[in-house]
Amino acid sequence: MATATTQRSWYKRNEIAVTPWLFLLPGIVMFALYVIFPIFQSFWISFHQWDGLGEKTWVGLANYERLLGGDRKFETSFWNNLRWLVLYLLAIPMGLFISLFLNQKVFGIRLYKSLFFFPFVISQVVVGLVFSWFYLPGDLGLLNVVIGFFGFEPVNILGRAESATYGIIAAGLWPQTAYCMILYLTGLNSVDPEQVEAARLDGAKGHRMLWHVILPQLKPATFIAFVVTIIGALRSFDFIAVMTNGGPFGSTRVLSFYMFEESLSEFGFRMGYGAAIAVVLFFIMLGFITYFLWSMYQDEKGAR
Incomplete structure (x- = not known):
């Protein structure tokens, strides 16, 4: 009886501090189970040779040595990912x-808002199918119909190794631009109108207003x-x-697709x-996100 009373009194004393963690606990457990644990599991699997069913064989860094030792598919995937990174940022x-x-x-x-918002609510698979039809060669695709109307020769965007990656990136930019638009529309609603009005009184307008007043509030x-x-x-x-x-001919592979090919496709489980490819992709992503987090922390630290 005394123990129960002591426990109840401890909770009452710490109720404000403990209650939020009780609400967060299910989410923390699910995040650890489905995100944190698979990350460490991928690291562990990357040091083995494994077909996904039988016994694992320890190979140490052999998978990474193969990756960095002249795997042409990995090199193509890596450089395609860099192209995606550079050109995808145009969405911002x-x-x-x-x-x-x-x-x-x-x-x-x-x-107009509804039309620009429309790509964001469409599945990426549907967007990919729509652009595949748009790029169809000959007179079948709308793209060739349009450029043919202006007197240009038809093009086969997805059938040529030199242009296929850029055609896919253009398809991805459509919904990604809509997502960035939504983020900025939300941010514009929180822009301080008093700062805007004060800047107007000081003679700021156009790109000066955007660069010195609007963009700092949209950080x-x-x-x-x-x-994202x-x-x-x-x-x-x-x-x-x-x-x-x-x-x-494998010209549009990226690291995530190459990881799928090596792990789960008919090429061999x-x-x-x-997993080694996934680890490399994880560190690339972690590096970029850490850089932006550090930059944002430094900006906020300097503003204090």
Whole structure:
């Protein structure tokens, strides 16, 4: 009886501190079970040769030595990921400028917002299929119909190794731009109108107003846009699987798709090698996110 009374009194004394953690506990457990544990499991598997069913064979760093020792497929996937990273970041300025346009009070602005918002609610698989039809060669695809109307020769975007990756990136930019637009529209609603008015009285307008008044207040939205866009560029599996399946001749592979090929496709269930690719992809993603977190921390520290 005394123990129960003591426990109740301890909870009462610490109720404000303990109660939030009780609500967070289910989420923490699920996050640890489905995110943290698989990350460490991937590290462990990457040091083995394993087909996913039988016994694991310890090979140490052999999988990483193979990755860095001249695997042409890995090199192609890595450089394609860099192309995705650089070009996918175009979604951020495009989303910003569209949001600035949609933030105006003009007739029919709700219709325009709906049209620009539309790509965000579509599945990436559907977007990939739509752009695959758009890029169809000959007179079958809308792209060739349009450029043929202006007198240009038809092109086969997805059938040429030189252009296929860029065609897929263009497809991915469509919904990603819509997502960045939503982030910036939300951020524009929290812009301090008094600062804007004071800047106008000081003669700031146009790009000076945008650069010195609006953008500093949009830093949180910009940070989220950068992180989400980088993650989207590095895990661009859906578009490649739907539009080219890694072709032509493996020219559109990225690390996430190559990981799938090595681990789960007909090429051979090499789970250890696929896990090593996943670890490399994880560190690339972690490096970018850590950099942006550190930059944001330094900005906030300097603003105090």
